[in-house]
Amino acid sequence: MNKAVIIACDFNTKQDLMKFLxxxxxxxxxxxxxxxxxxxEGPAIIHEIKQRGHNIFLDLKLHDIPNTVQKAMSVLKNLxxxxxxxxxxxxxxxxxxxxxxxxxxxxxxxxxxxxTQLTSTSETVMQQELLIDKPLEEVVIAxxxxxxxxxxxxxVCSPLEAGRVKENCxxxxxxxxxxxxxxxxxxxxxxxxxxPAKAKEIGTDYIVVGRPITQxxxxxxxxxxxxxxFIG
Ligand code: C5P
Numbered sequence: 435m436n437k438a439v440i441i442a443c444d445f446n447t448k449q450d451l452m453k454f455l456x457x458x459x460x461x462x463x464x465x466x467x468x469x470x471x472x473x474x475e476g477p478a479i480i481h482e483i484k485q486r487g488h489n490i491f492l493d494l495k496l497h498d499i500p501n502t503v504q505k506a507m508s509v510l511k512n513l514x515x516x517x518x519x520x521x522x523x524x525x526x527x528x529x530x531x532x533x534x535x536x537x538x539x540x541x542x543x544x545x546x547x548x549x550t551q552l553t554s555t556s557e558t559v560m561q562q563e564l565l566i567d568k569p570l571e572e573v574v575i576a577x578x579x580x581x582x583x584x585x586x587x588x589x590v591c592s593p594l595e596a597g598r599v600k601e602n603c604x605x606x607x608x609x610x611x612x613x614x615x616x617x618x619x620x621x622x623x624x625x626x627x628x629x630p631a632k633a634k635e636i637g638t639d640y641i642v643v644g645r646p647i648t649q650x651x652x653x654x655x656x657x658x659x660x661x662x663x664f665i666g
Contacts, residue, residue: 439630439660440464440491442612442644448475448482455486457654464489464516466642480513489516491610491642495549497521500531507535515544517610519590522548522577529584547588547610548581550574553626571595575602582607588639593628596638605637612642616659619646630663 443465445451451471455463465488471479472494483490492515496503503520510518520532529548536543550573551560557570566573578589578599588608591599596609615627622645633641643660650656 436639437634437665438464438489438640439657439664440466440610440640440642441647441657442466442468442642443471444468444644444648445471446474447471448479451479452482454648454653455483455488458657461654461657462487462489463657464491464640466491466493466644468493469495477513480515484514491515491517491519491640492544493519495519495521496532497524498528500525500528503528504531504535507532511536511538511543517545517547519547519549522550522581522589526580526584529581529586533585545587545608547590547608548577548586549590550577550581553592553613571598575599578603578607590642592626593633593636593638593641594626596633596636600637608640609638610640610642611638612644614641614643614646614660616646616656616663630660634664634666 441463443451465483467490480490496506497520520529532546536546551570560566560570574591574595575598579602581589582603588610589599590610592613593611596611599609600607611633613624613627614630614633615621617629621627630641641664647653647656647660
């Protein structure tokens with residue numbers, strides 16, 4: 435199993451991203467590119483990052499009818515990204531269509547993971563606005579199982595949920611976990627946080643780390659510390 439520290443590149447412009455990447459001349463990184471940067475810069479930003487030899491998690495969280503998601507995924511597969519995602523709420527049929535769309539002619543495809551419930555959705559909002567009358571954790575686990583049944587590789591979840599996801603979906607089912615902070619660092623707006631060392635102990639596969647690296651006085655040193663604590 436490949437464990438990795440994924441850096442959340444929450445930059446507004448290509449210039450800011452490239453300036454940041456220049457700090458890592460000798461590292462092969464795993465970078466999360468979100469909607470903001472992708473919509474601003476388009477597929478060209480993916481090609482530029484790939485040219486520098488980095489891996490990419492393209493975080494676009496697709497959610498639409500199965501046919502549309504299948505077609506969108508069949509476009510994304512040509513970008514040579516390493517990981518993409520979608521919303522499990524789109525149904526098993528949508529997730530199965532996504533797997534079909536992503537498959538390349540040589541039988542390979544990017545890793546495909548599902549968002550279960552956004553961490554910005556509280557249990558109260560889920561129950562009272564979305565009318566899902568169940569405990570949040572039960573919904574997360576049920577959606578993770580749907581993703582597994584549909585042939586996906588894993589889910590994005592809180593590190594605190596990763597253990598239960600693995601118990602229910604198997605050790606090989608990937609967990610990708612944001613909400614990571616150093617023991618001596620700032621939490622910023624993340625409420626439920628875990629250190630890289632604790633994430634390692636829980637057994638999560640990928641940690642997604644943004645500000646503790648991107649806003650650090652020395653991003654290279656912060657990245658290396660993260661790798662040391664999480665991978666060893
Ligand atoms: O800066 P920070 O380490 O909090 O960044 C975490 C990254 O993970 C951000 O890009 C954020 O949008 C993303 N994320 C998250 N919680 C989720 C899903 C994604 O923090 N449930």
